[in-house]
Amino acid sequence: MIDLKKIISHSKEYGFVFPSSEIYDGLSATYDYGPFGVELKNNIKKHWWQSMVYEHENIVGLDSAIFMHPLIWKASGHVDAFNDPLVDNKDSKKRYRADALIEDQLVKFQQKINKEIKKGEKRFGSKFEIVTFQKTNARILKYNDKIKNSKEKLNAALEKSDMNALNELISDLEIRCPVSGTSNWTEVRTFNLMFDTQLGAVADESNKLYLRPETAQGIFVNFLNVQKSARKKIPFGIAQIGKAFRNEIVARQFIFRMREFEQMEMQFFVKPGQEIEWYQFWKQSRMEWHKSLNLCQGNYKFHDHSNLAHYANAACDIEYEFPIGFKELEGIHSRTNYDLSQHQNYSKKKLSYFDSESNESYLPYVVETSVGLDRLFLSVLCGSFAEETVNNEKRTVLKLPNYLAPISVAILPLLKKDGLDDYARNLFNDLKIKFPCHYEDKDSIGKRYRRQDAIGTPLCITIDHDTLIDKKITIRDRDTMLQERVSISNLSDLIKERIGS
Numbered sequence: 001m002i003d004l005k006k007i008i009s010h011s012k013e014y015g016f017v018f019p020s021s022e023i024y025d026g027l028s029a030t031y032d033y034g035p036f037g038v039e040l041k042n043n044i045k046k047h048w049w050q051s052m053v054y055e056h057e058n059i060v061g062l063d064s065a066i067f068m069h070p071l072i073w074k075a076s077g078h079v080d081a082f083n084d085p086l087v088d089n090k091d092s093k094k095r096y097r098a099d100a101l102i103e104d105q106l107v108k109f110q111q112k113i114n115k116e117i118k119k120g121e122k123r124f125g126s127k128f129e130i131v132t133f134q135k136t137n138a139r140i141l142k143y144n145d146k147i148k149n150s151k152e153k154l155n156a157a158l159e160k161s162d163m164n165a166l167n168e169l170i171s172d173l174e175i176r177c178p179v180s181g182t183s184n185w186t187e188v189r190t191f192n193l194m195f196d197t198q199l200g201a202v203a204d205e206s207n208k209l210y211l212r213p214e215t216a217q218g219i220f221v222n223f224l225n226v227q228k229s230a231r232k233k234i235p236f237g238i239a240q241i242g243k244a245f246r247n248e249i250v251a252r253q254f255i256f257r258m259r260e261f262e263q264m265e266m267q268f269f270v271k272p273g274q275e276i277e278w279y280q281f282w283k284q285s286r287m288e289w290h291k292s293l294n295l296c297q298g299n300y301k302f303h304d305h306s307n308l309a310h311y312a313n314a315a316c317d318i319e320y321e322f323p324i325g326f327k328e329l330e331g332i333h334s335r336t337n338y339d340l341s342q343h344q345n346y347s348k349k350k351l352s353y354f355d356s357e358s359n360e361s362y363l364p365y366v367v368e369t370s371v372g373l374d375r376l377f378l379s380v381l382c383g384s385f386a387e388e389t390v391n392n393e394k395r396t397v398l399k400l401p402n403y404l405a406p407i408s409v410a411i412l413p414l415l416k417k418d419g420l421d422d423y424a425r426n427l428f429n430d431l432k433i434k435f436p437c438h439y440e441d442k443d444s445i446g447k448r449y450r451r452q453d454a455i456g457t458p459l460c461i462t463i464d465h466d467t468l469i470d471k472k473i474t475i476r477d478r479d480t481m482l483q484e485r486v487s488i489s490n491l492s493d494l495i496k497e498r499i500g501s
């Protein structure tokens with residue numbers, strides 16, 4: 001598995017992602033997308049929108065405001081319960097999420113188990129029987145027991161917001177601060193993740209606004225507006241892409257966990273009783289969508305939630321194997337009619353839907369698919385990153401899905417003279433209105449190829465002296481590095497076919 005540090009430095013060097021406010025020493029957990037990053041991000045958004053909105057007759061889009069009436073966050077439960085358990089180490093003064101500290105400790109136990117297995121393999125050689133070894137080795141049994149018990153206690157504590165139980169777990173597992181090495185902890189306390197700000201000039205509690213921590217609530221409060229204006233019948237969905245803000249306690253994993261990030265969410269409104277069927281449909285459909293990106297390194301798995309939030313009757317995550325391990329990429333949740341009924345109660349406006357087929361009114365149930373755009377971006381980068389040796393030289397290449405690549409075609413005259421550059425410019429001017437193109441005439445052709453490989457450009461076109469005579473160019477494929485000479489007469493069709501969508 002590739003090292004996250006490599007991805008971070010590649011992202012910076014090649015203009016994908018920069019640390020925010022860098023010349024002021026940065027602002028933690030915020031990042032800026034550079035010239036190639038913004039293209040990749042936009043292409044990911046387009047691809048998601050295409051497959052969720054344009055390819056589903058019964059899904060429409062929305063772009064709701066980030067600021068919303070503060071009561072919305074009371075109704076949704078975010079004011080009272082959108083909390084993380086926070087703990088400080090008194091010696092290092094470092095702040096942690098208590099549940100993350102506990103989970104990291106359990107990972108350490110798992111690593112100890114793996115070490116024992118390695119030792120066993122060495123000791124018993126070809127006679128090594130892993131299953132028997134795991135069932136009989138006292139140390140492995142002890143660690144497995146600890147992991148299982150602690151996971152159960154952790155889930156129960158989180159579900160009940162029981163901070164004392166988290167204190168106990170930290171103490172029982174003898175967790176030490178990774179920085180100071182001590183276990184001199186404060187008590188675990190809750191911390192609300194919403195950022196707030198003020199509306200207008202007078203700063204008092206009644207004017208308090210929140211930066212939305214998820215895009216979903218904008219969809220719920222617009223449910224009837226959208227249903228009526230788009231003349232939709234249940235089942236139908238509303239999709240939205242937009243910024244969300246969370247004051248994450250620990251955010252040290254590049255764009256995996258940020259304080260300002262983007263979500264791509266779709267809320268699917270269904271008849272009560274049909275939600276589990278739809279949940280299964282979206283669960284499979286979203287997994288297939290991720291797999292269809294066909295990344296070179298694309299390991300995904302489901303994580304079904306056993307402890308459900310009070311408003312959900314089924315939930316799972318699609319996890320991707322990031323360099324930091326399998327982690328949540330997308331959540332699929334069957335949210336019942338909790339959100340609509342809360343908004344109905346708080347706003348005192350009816351939000352029910354009249355079903356003309358069954359001749360009844362009801363509050364629809366909701367199945368949600370929610371993917372973090374930045375996490376998806378990171379998965380695409382990690383899954384496409386490859387280092388290869390070609391003719392004893394190292395090449396770094398982003399084997400991005402062609403339709404997501406920031407630049408589709410690079411146009412490269414072999415030399416900057418003899419009319420090759422003019423010919424190449426004309427070709428560039430012709431192609432740039434059809435595809436994202438790049439023109440480059442500096443440096444050796446080898447160097448220019450490497451640079452395009454590093455930003456993931458699927459096709460490079462070179463113009464040489466023969467081109468002026470036979471009107472043929474050389475087209476080079478990023479992944480195979482194969483070069484073909486083709487006529488420029490049907491070049492656009494060929495590029496279109498290779499880039500796909």
Ligand code: ATP
Binds near residue numbers: 214246248258371373
């Ligand atoms: P986590 O458990 O990792 O904090 P979550 O369960 O709180 O995530 P959801 O509320 O389900 O996340 O949000 C939906 C999606 O939004 C997540 O699957 C993830 O891709 C993305 N997301 C959530 N928080 C962040 C963040 N701080 N930075 C980047 N993406 C995020």
